[in-house]
Amino acid sequence: GAGVSQSPSNKVTEKGKDVELRCDPISGHTALYWYRQSLGQGLEFLIYFQGNSAPDKSGLPSDRFSAERTGGSVSTLTIQRTQQEDSAVYLCASSLSPGGPGYEQYFGPGTRLTVT
Amino acid sequence: LAKTTQPISMDSYEGQEVNITCSHNNIATNDYITWYQQFPSQGPRFIIQGYKTKVTNEVASLFIPADRKSSTLSLPRVSLSDTAVYYCLVGFGGSQGNLIFGKGTKLSVKP
Numbered sequence: 001g002a003g004v005s006q007s008p009s010n011k012v013t014e015k016g017k018d019v020e021l022r023c024d025p026i027s028g029h030t031a032l033y034w035y036r037q038s039l040g041q042g043l044e045f046l047i048y049f050q051g052n053s054a055p056d057k058s059g060l061p062s063d064r065f066s067a068e069r070t071g072g073s074v075s076t077l078t079i080q081r082t083q084q085e086d087s088a089v090y091l092c093a094s095s096l097s098p099g100g101p102g103y104e105q106y107f108g109p110g111t112r113l114t115v116t
Numbered sequence: 117l118a119k120t121t122q123p124i125s126m127d128s129y130e131g132q133e134v135n136i137t138c139s140h141n142n143i144a145t146n147d148y149i150t151w152y153q154q155f156p157s158q159g160p161r162f163i164i165q166g167y168k169t170k171v172t173n174e175v176a177s178l179f180i181p182a183d184r185k186s187s188t189l190s191l192p193r194v195s196l197s198d199t200a201v202y203y204c205l206v207g208f209g210g211s212q213g214n215l216i217f218g219k220g221t222k223l224s225v226k227p
Contacts, residue, residue, distance in 0.1 A: 041219060
């Protein structure tokens with residue numbers, strides 16, 4: 001079946017512009033996660049959705065970052081007034097449900113964001 | 117959530133067995149131990165998960181001692197295609213769900 005998809009695969013934007021990154025999770029997966037990975041670094045958790053609600057937004061680095069999920073499916077991560085330090089690969093993952101055995105997250109290919 | 121410590125890098129040769137050990141001294145009673153693999157320009161991929169003792173699948177084995185303060189991922193007879201970054205994570209998720217990824221172990225397999 002289809003995996004997690006993300007679009008665009010690459011995005012180059014000018015400092016100060018807003019960007020939207022999209023994630024299509026695996027059908028039926030109720031949990032959705034956003035992570036950020038800077039060059040040569042591990043993954044940094046941003047936000048987690050269970051259905052359409054986000055019980056954990058603790059990883060969002062500033063109020064310029066926001067995310068929403070509609071219909072328990074597609075999610076959009078929005079970065080306003082982008083800064084150069086926002087340049088990174090943004091990864092989305094989904095899972096059937098959080099916690100317990102079988103707690104496997106399936107990752108998309110990521111969106112590489114470059115802020116010039 | 118428990119933090120993990122693992123070597124930054126490891127080198128190996130084709131055909132050898134590779135063991136990557138991860139320390140997680142403050143693992144909680146209900147935490148599971150999970151390993152992910154990441155190739156360049158790709159998202160991480162689940163390899164194996166366990167709670168205690170030993171777990172084996174078609175890709176790897178995971179050894180967990182009784183105190184669960186560490187775990188060892190064992191890759192039998194590695195090939196060049198096993199060159200990747202390997203992440204050890206502990207957690208249960210529950211209402212939170214997120215995984216804490218460290219910098220992982222970069223495994224380089226040489227011919």
